Structures are given as structure tokens and as C-alpha cells.
Amino acid sequence: xxxxxxxxxxxxxxxxxxxxxxxxxxxxxxxxxxxxxxxxxxxxxxxxxxxxxxxxxxxxxxxxxxxxxxxxxxxxxxxxxxxxxxxxxxxxxxxxxxxxxxxxxxxxxxxxxx
Amino acid sequence: xxxxxxxxxxxxxxxxxxxxxxxxxxxxxxxxxxxxxxxxxxxxxxxxxxxxxxxxxxxxxxxxxxxxxxxxxxxxxxxxxxxxxxxxxxxxxxxxxxxxxxxxxxxx
Numbered sequence: 001x002x003x004x005x006x007x008x009x010x011x012x013x014x015x016x017x018x019x020x021x022x023x024x025x026x027x028x029x030x031x032x033x034x035x036x037x038x039x040x041x042x043x044x045x046x047x048x049x050x051x052x053x054x055x056x057x058x059x060x061x062x063x064x065x066x067x068x069x070x071x072x073x074x075x076x077x078x079x080x081x082x083x084x085x086x087x088x089x090x091x092x093x094x095x096x097x098x099x100x101x102x103x104x105x106x107x108x109x110x111x112x113x114x
Numbered sequence: 115x116x117x118x119x120x121x122x123x124x125x126x127x128x129x130x131x132x133x134x135x136x137x138x139x140x141x142x143x144x145x146x147x148x149x150x151x152x153x154x155x156x157x158x159x160x161x162x163x164x165x166x167x168x169x170x171x172x173x174x175x176x177x178x179x180x181x182x183x184x185x186x187x188x189x190x191x192x193x194x195x196x197x198x199x200x201x202x203x204x205x206x207x208x209x210x211x212x213x214x215x216x217x218x219x220x221x222x
Contacts (some may be wrong), residue, residue: 020209033210042202043157056209091157102147102159103210 004106006092013082020078021109024037025094032075033103034067035091037062043091049075050097082113118205118213126219133190135216136181137203144206146179146186151215160188160201187191193220 005024013019025032030051035043046065047057051072061067064082069075079086089110093103118139127133139146148160163170163179163186170177176189184204198220204210 034210040215042204042215043210045209045211048209069180093157102149102162102163104159105149106157 004092004094004104006090006106006109007079009107010108010110012110012114015084015113016081017077017080018080019111020076021090021092021111023075023077023092023106025074025092026104027073029094029096029104030072031095031097032069033075033093034075034097037089037091037108038087046077080112082111084113087111087113118211119202120201120203120213120216122216123214124217124219126221127193129193129195129220129222130161133193133197133218133220135203135214135218137186137188137189137200139186139203139205139211139213140184141187141205141207141211143181146177147204148175148177148186148188149202149211149212150199150203157202174179190218193218195220195222 006024030070033048034046038045045058046061046066049069052069064080067077089108091108095103121136143165145162145164147162149157151157161172161175161177163177174191179186200215200217201216203213
């Protein structure tokens, strides 16, 4: 068990470009979550999956954002036509369904849109 | 914003002193969790208290929960320099809602 991993760790892109992030959860965890965190703030919920099903999406997740978890294992978060306001740390977390031990977070992907 | 609030926003203490952080949240919850975040290890789950519990201990951590006031507190006793980090409460309904965090600095 190597914990939750995220790739890439850093991404610099120009406004208008598309970016895709990957998250590999802890293998026995069936729930996977995406959050966004800006400087000085707590993480904000974006979306979560139970196995391959996307169960909830925040209103923060505009039409430019899409997340998938095709086989109930890893997940991808894609941002199309990036804007400077998308610059943030994108965090992935996983947990067992019960959530009784909290969520396990990955190191995050820091996105900078220039 | 749905985020809860934490108080104080920043706290500086000497090693050996106790640190108390407070958190308020907005809706009814299933449980409340505390996380620590530093640049070296990212967000780490510290402790979880269920809505029907009032107090919980784990090592040097003590958490209280008052559902009537929608508030929680985290006490770190005998602080160490390694406790320097940001601390977030997170309330669980159908998803985790994080607070704004308390930045704790522990001086050796």
C-alpha cells in the first residue's frame, strides 16, 4: 500500500489549453474524491465516485471540468479551456465506503495557468 | 461559501505549551474530522468524532463536539515543533466540508 498518488505534481499551462490530472487511490478504497484548494483556504469539494459511478458534483465543477473513473480504480480530472482562475492545488482522496477512518489524501497537483 | 470557519486563523506558541483550535460548521453532520496539512506530507487525517459523541482522545489530541452550537475544538497538548502545520476541521454530511484552517507555529 503506497497511499494515494497523483500525477503530475505540478502543471504549468497557458490559458485556453486543456489539462488532465490522474489520481490512483488506495487499492481497496471504493470511494474517490476530488477537491480544489487555493492559498489560505481549506479544500473545496468538487466531486466523488463510488466505484465507477460519479455520485455528486459540486456547482464549482463547471462544464469545463469533467472527471471519470472508468474501471473503479484510477480517476482522471480534465479541465478544458483553462482560465487563470483555475490555478489551484487539485487534491484527490480515497476512503472506504464507511468513511469511518477519514479520507486519505494524495500530495496534490498544483496547476498554474499563465 | 459552504466552508466552516476556524478560530484563530493563526496561533504561535512555544514547545511544551498547549494549542487549542476552534471550528464552527453550518449544517447537521454525521461526523466531524480534523486534518493536518504541511508541505512535507500533505493532508493527513488526525481524528474523527461522531455526531453522538461529545469528546474523544487520541494520544496528545483531544477533540470536543457540541452539536447544539455546531462547534468543535481540537486541543494539542505538550506541543512540539513538529506540530507546526495548518489544521482543518471537516464536517461530514454526504461530503466533507472543510473549514478555513488554523496555522499553528510551534517554536522550539
